[in-house]
Amino acid sequence: MKRALSLAxxxxxxxxxxxxxxxxxxxxxxxxxxxLAQAANTHEYPSPPPRPQTATAGAPxxxxxxxxxxxxxxxxxxxxxxxxxxxxAAASTGQARSAxxxxxxxxAGDYELQRGGVSNHGTVxxxxxxxxxxxxxxxxxxERTTATNTSAYQGLQPAWHVTLxxxxxxxxxxxxxxxxxxxx
Numbered sequence: 001m002k003r004a005l006s007l008a009x010x011x012x013x014x015x016x017x018x019x020x021x022x023x024x025x026x027x028x029x030x031x032x033x034x035x036l037a038q039a040a041n042t043h044e045y046p047s048p049p050p051r052p053q054t055a056t057a058g059a060p061x062x063x064x065x066x067x068x069x070x071x072x073x074x075x076x077x078x079x080x081x082x083x084x085x086x087x088x089a090a091a092s093t094g095q096a097r098s099a100x101x102x103x104x105x106x107x108a109g110d111y112e113l114q115r116g117g118v119s120n121h122g123t124v125x126x127x128x129x130x131x132x133x134x135x136x137x138x139x140x141x142x143e144r145t146t147a148t149n150t151s152a153y154q155g156l157q158p159a160w161h162v163t164l165x166x167x168x169x170x171x172x173x174x175x176x177x178x179x180x181x182x183x184x
Contacts, residue, residue, distance in 0.1 A: 056087075056091050060173070060175070063129075069088060069177045070124045070163065072088055074122040085100050086104045095178065096177045121143065126139070135167050136166045143159055162182075165177055165180055
């Protein structure tokens with residue numbers, strides 16, 4: 001009996017010494033601190049918060065900023081469209097910046113746009129606050145697309161377009177477009 005108790009005590013002692021449980025999501029182990037431990041537990045590595053965006057242009061009022069943005073957005077030629085969209089990206093923040101950056105990249109390499117000599121011209125007919133939505137606007141434009149080297153746009157009449165836009169006040173008091181969502 002004494003021998004059995006001695007063996008049991010030794011076995012329990014050995015089980016507690018040297019043997020450790022491997023880290024698990026519920027038991028991260030002794031080194032569970034910081035982003036690597038979070039990544040091991042959640043399979044996601046936390047990214048740092050994004051830097052605040054700044055805009056290169058703006059106006060003293062939100063409607064004026066949206067109107068200027070809309071005018072630049074609808075008036076372009078095949079030779080100027082990519083650069084114009086890059087300027088709009090730099091002058092905006094958030095979703096609008098992302099949309100303009102993507103559009104600039106797509107139009108820069110658009111062979112048909114370049115070869116066809118396509119251009120767009122229009123007027124901003126209205127910028128109106130969206131009822132019940134602070135700093136959001138409905139933008140109504142009338143535009144006509146033409147081309148010098150293709151008949152694809154021949155006879156095309158001017159068309160009305162509606163866009164939802166949002167503006168945000170910048171730290172310096174100016175406004176910038178923060179969302180640009182063409183609806184038609």
